[in-house]
Amino acid sequence: MDYRKYISSRVKEVEFSTIRHFFNLVYQMPDAISLCIGEPDFVTPSHIREAAKKSLDLGKTGYTPNPGLPELRKAISDYLKDRFNLNYNPESEIIVTIGASEAIDVALRTIVNPGDEILIPTPSFIAYKPCTLLAGGIPVFVPTFPEDEFKLKKNVLEKYITKNTKAIILPYPNNPTGAVMTKDDLEEIAEVIEKYDLLVISDEIYAELTYGVNHVSFASIDGMKDRTITINGFSKSFSMTGWRLGFIAAPEGLAKEILKVHQYSVTCAPSISQYAGIEALKNGMKDIEEMREEYDKRRKFLYGSLIKMGFDCFEPKGAFYIFPSIKKYGISDTEFAERLLKEEKVAVVPGSAFGENGEGFIRIAYSTSMDNLKEAVVRLENFTKRLK
Structure with a gap:
């Protein structure tokens, strides 16, 4: 049965998320490091979880x-x-x-x-x-x-x-x-x-x-x-x-x-x-401050590492992403991301996923542990050396 004729033209215009595409690929690689999803790696603070549990115990459902x-x-x-x-x-x-x-x-x-x-x-x-x-x-x-x-x-x-x-x-x-x-x-x-x-x-x-x-x-x-x-x-x-x-x-x-x-x-x-x-x-509010301080350490480490590797990179001042240019490597951002995942098992997102003006960049999320970031930097450097 051809369901296309039943689908709204508006829905047909919408494409699936490139971010989720790379996220799903990572699931097939247990030893891959995912830097593609903008999700904090911290567990929700315990006192917030306890408040939710209390509401359940009181039957506030x-x-x-x-x-x-x-x-x-x-x-x-x-x-x-x-x-x-x-x-x-x-x-x-x-x-x-x-x-x-x-x-x-x-x-x-x-x-x-x-x-x-x-x-x-x-x-x-x-x-x-x-x-x-x-x-x-x-x-x-x-x-x-x-x-x-x-x-x-x-x-x-x-x-x-x-x-x-x-x-x-x-x-x-x-x-x-x-x-x-x-x-x-x-x-x-x-x-x-x-x-x-x-x-x-x-x-x-x-x-x-x-x-x-x-x-x-x-x-x-x-x-x-x-x-x-x-x-x-x-x-x-x-x-x-x-x-x-x-x-x-x-x-x-x-x-x-x-x-x-x-x-x-x-x-x-x-x-x-x-x-x-x-x-x-x-x-x-204290939870926010503690998490922000940790993100800032990761931000500084990742930015410094990318600059040391020779990336052209704007220093981010907010969120938990960094957006380096990969134009000098002579390949598209999509190819860069696909090969990085396949060859070094590090997942990032092509900048073109965020609009045409993002072409030639990659998005790296530093909402993961410092250990993961350090290993990802080693793998990224190995990868870029082969591209030169």
Whole structure:
């Protein structure tokens, strides 16, 4: 039976994840080192796990309100105020989601009409394009460059705005480059947003993972809160990927419409995860600090090792990725990654997976142990010596 005729044209446009392709290959190689998945190697802190267990023991296993437990929304509101100087009403401007991934999806489905253009800086997270397509929008890719530290630049951004542009996704700190945007950088972008009357979806899932710089939330820029849907979550900062817990903070006029899509899509985030989230926000700031310090050690080691090997490499300031250029080796990033996995059993992701502007780079995740990174560096050096 030919099922293709039954499949939505929007779904047909979406491709499977290149990251998952390499991740699946690693499963066939028990002695391979995987540097391809952006998942913390830390176990969720014990006090957070105990809070979830307690909720189970107390039988708190039913539905919660669609936007999330009131206590969790209040904790999120307090967290945003304390950490990023953002003021959101927990009763009407915060929605708890099934990870930041659902938050991205429902935000786009709420604002996009067929034919609306969504600006996406590239390289960036692979899900933005398919989520835009599935919402009926048109993804428009705005390039960023290593000479600009992969920051989005005002003069480049304006070239891609048309009468059909509805919004821009701001993915900082950035996956895959590790780039961050300062307050001055964001203020320049804010001028463009206001000039062309655009909305912003600010994906700040890596907000707690910055090194030597403080994260600035786009909604904290003068005049931008009313135009911004802020997305964040627990996966990266608290090492809670499997709990699938994220949130949206947005002006009431946007939040109440997003809530419609959320409630009919998933009803609510898992109750158990929400109780864990309350504990994380109330007592988990020290956990973040300890994990961030360890990531920073790995970042410095990996960056220094790549420079010593002769890679052209931007020094990342956020997230837990590094994005070296492999152009000098004269092969494509896909061939580089495939051969590195086959010949040295080290898995990385081709930069082209993150958009055309990522071609000629590879993404290495340092969300793994220092022992793994040290061995991976040895194998990578052996591999590149053979390419010279």
